[in-house]
Amino acid sequence: MGKRVLHDKWFKLAKEEGYLSRAAYKLKQIERNKRLFRGGMQVLDLGCAPGAWLQVAREFVGPKGVVVGLDLQEVRHTFDDNVHHFVGDAFKFPSETLKEAAGGRFDIVLSDMAPNTIGHGDAERSVTMGHQILEITPELLKADGHLVFKVLEGSGFPELLAASKKLFQDCRPYKPPASRDVSREIYIVGMGFKRSEAPEKRPEKKRIPPHLRFTEEELRGK
């Protein structure tokens, strides 16, 4: 196996251009290829630390847009007023708090999240995370909005891609050049969210305490 180049071209460029990580160029390349962003948009960035995608998204949406980030780890960089970031787990953090920061659902949801890599089963866990992202998408994304999420290609990838395709007018995998050749990471880019295709949020089952339970007959007043 070739020696992993730690300080590659993108790492050096990020240092020169003031980005917090080389990941900045992946989002720039996704945008060059897909044209998702417009000035004034509301963007959510899941797994945003250290904050390079927040920097790039802020450039794309301009001063009238809003960028909201969430990560298990704290973001230490100081941003403009229209960039907000929270610490928490994307699958547990209240979506209301994220939407409040943006004034409603988002035009774009980004996720560069990956489960901790341990060497075996990484791709499977990343695909599971992809399905979880699809589950929370209806809560967060506007109709016709766009979703970009990272996944490691493995055995469950075709099924995840098929599930994603059902929810978007156009949905394809894309590997930006700044993504390392050796890595199995790829981004699924869904454009034009079809809200009507998304499963309804299941109502939470409320446990009724025994003293409040009635039979059918009691309910009918018999």
Ligand SMILES: C[S@@+](CC[C@H](N)C(=O)[O-])C[C@H]1O[C@@H](n2cnc3c(N)ncnc32)[C@H](O)[C@@H]1O
């Ligand atoms: C590759 S880094 C993201 C880099 C980021 N796009 C940037 O440009 O700086 C992946 C991030 O996902 C976060 N992450 C992983 N699982 C998460 C989860 N369940 N909820 C929130 N963040 C998560 C990690 O803490 C990590 O900071």
